[in-house]
Amino acid sequence: MSDLDVVQLAPTPEQLRYTFGAAEPLITVRPGTVVELATEDCFGGRVRSAEDLPSQVCEFPYLNPVTGPIAVEGAEPGDTLAVHLVDIAPARDWAVSATFPHFGALTATHSTAMLHEPLEEVVWVYEVDRDRGTCLFRPRRGGPEIELPLDPMHGTIGVAPAGGEVFASITPGAHGGNMDTPEMRAGTTAYFGVNVPGGLLSLGDGHCRQGEGEVCGTAVEAAMRTVVVVDLIKGGGPAATQPWPRIESDEFLMSTGSTRPLEDAYRVSQHDLVTWAAELTGWDSLDAYQLVSQAGLAPAGNVVDTNYTMVAKLAKRFLGRDAVVADGTHDRLRSTASAYLSQR
Template sequence: MSIHSVKRSQCHLAWDNSIPPVLTVESGSLVSVSCLDASNGQINSTSAVSAISSLVFSQLDQVNGPIYITSALPGDTLQIDVISIEPADWGWTGLIPGFGLLADDEEFKDPHLRIWKLDKERGVAVFDETKGIKVPLRPFAGEMGVAPGEKGAFSTIPPYKTGGNLDTKYLEAGATLFLPIEVEGALFSIGDGHAAQGDGEVCGTAIETPMEVTIRLTVRKDRPYTTTPHFYTSPKVKRISPTSDSNSGTDQLQAEEQYYGTTGVGPDPREAAREATRNMITYLNVQHGIDRVDAYMLCSVAGDLRMHEVVDMPNYVVGMMLPKSVFPSI
């Protein structure tokens, strides 16, 4: 199967269903996208802190696309399989005045900028060489979304029920995202490369980086319960070093837990958590025939609520994540 491509220059700065698509593909197609960082190129590997103060906010968080998928209709679900993500060899993290979870704290009112060197061979970004502090690279796209059904231009800064600035670190290579489609063709866009980020992205920036990403876009007609973003995490393995009393002298590979996640998106974090929980209950009821009361109890004893995104106002993203090992057929 051939791979379609979207260039860095093929981008836009609002979610708007009137923006013409830059590419039309059939369901199941592979698309390679070249994305700048969230600053839209205003910050580079040699930038000084003055770049933070001079940021043009109207140019931030551009997304590449939109991509029109034939056969996609309102009420369908778009499945996005993240095939690969390749970050650049550098990234940046900034404190932007007036932005972030602690924006009103006096000690964080001044701009700051950290330029990172990304050691992709070792899979880390070094935070402090002298103290040995390093951050594992876990690249993902902060922005993945489809056009809203409502007419008008909507900022790319917040997340929405149709996706957008989800900033959910679990959407790395190998993961699958499901988005509710509200317009014909879906009009999917992607951007905001992150080399690493913690849950919540509390200071308002991750390790922001340009990226090359390949995705598969598939229209699903069998998921009417997808009313907010849902996702599968990547089926990853981790390397376990042998202990001193182990009979093996070599590292062992161990599968990491895989999760199915539902989300709640809105301006009230408690209501977003309630929505994420209700969406998991509905998923378990419709997809797996579990009584809703039993599903609610299963969420309580096995599900994890996570604050995926807490800084891109006015909306929060809260996830309910259920381990696959609890229910092997998930």
């Protein structure tokens, strides 16, 4: 494994970023580099007990910090960044969740504006047991405590947007961002179309686990120690035909769509998956539409952020034997990850 480039990235508080776009890269890496990085939780680590109400201890716009940007040598618009998530480990033995005034799916918000007073702001502190792989839900007002399995993931991951736009890290879109899908777990490879030289990858908002839709607006929020392999696909990758983020696991292909209303997020994700399936198999687009209609999955990502996210998901085995994504990038990065892990 002498040929593995491994770099560390642990930003100081001042180096944390709150947008995609605009920021200068913290580091520049060669394609294929393993990056060991640290991310803060979505509250910047300021919510530590039930008394730390987010609306009091956090200050807009200093929410949802991301680690990065990481520039990739040689990345140009039209290329695709492939980011393999090797490991995502909670950094502390606790994590938090909360309701937040006018944020969430079952409350009036700034966009779904209503005359209601906000729901009560409540914080839940979870005990995280990394050995047993669990986090403990303690209801605030009685009833059973529930041990939930850890399923760590990153809510926020993406690149600099196109057209000189700069988006708050809380906004998901074609550049990635705060998609808040539990599918973004270790073992998957995420693909992002490159919009600016270097691509400028950032990530954060680690979750010990998250329900689909993230209905109350926050997950089991945790600082993370995360390892990724950052790779580059020159030209002709996903971005060439469809600029929405894609995810590949050993078993599934996944397309994302992040917009409003939720049916449009569904349409974007399904359209991309249909297009992708047609490309990989040689099917006509209506044939691919048909196959996805019968074999596709459609879990919600988030229904709470500034844009909503839907995931369109298809088992690779339903594409036949000859379908290969990006010349086997996922398998290759899987191998790199194995090499890294076996040596760590």
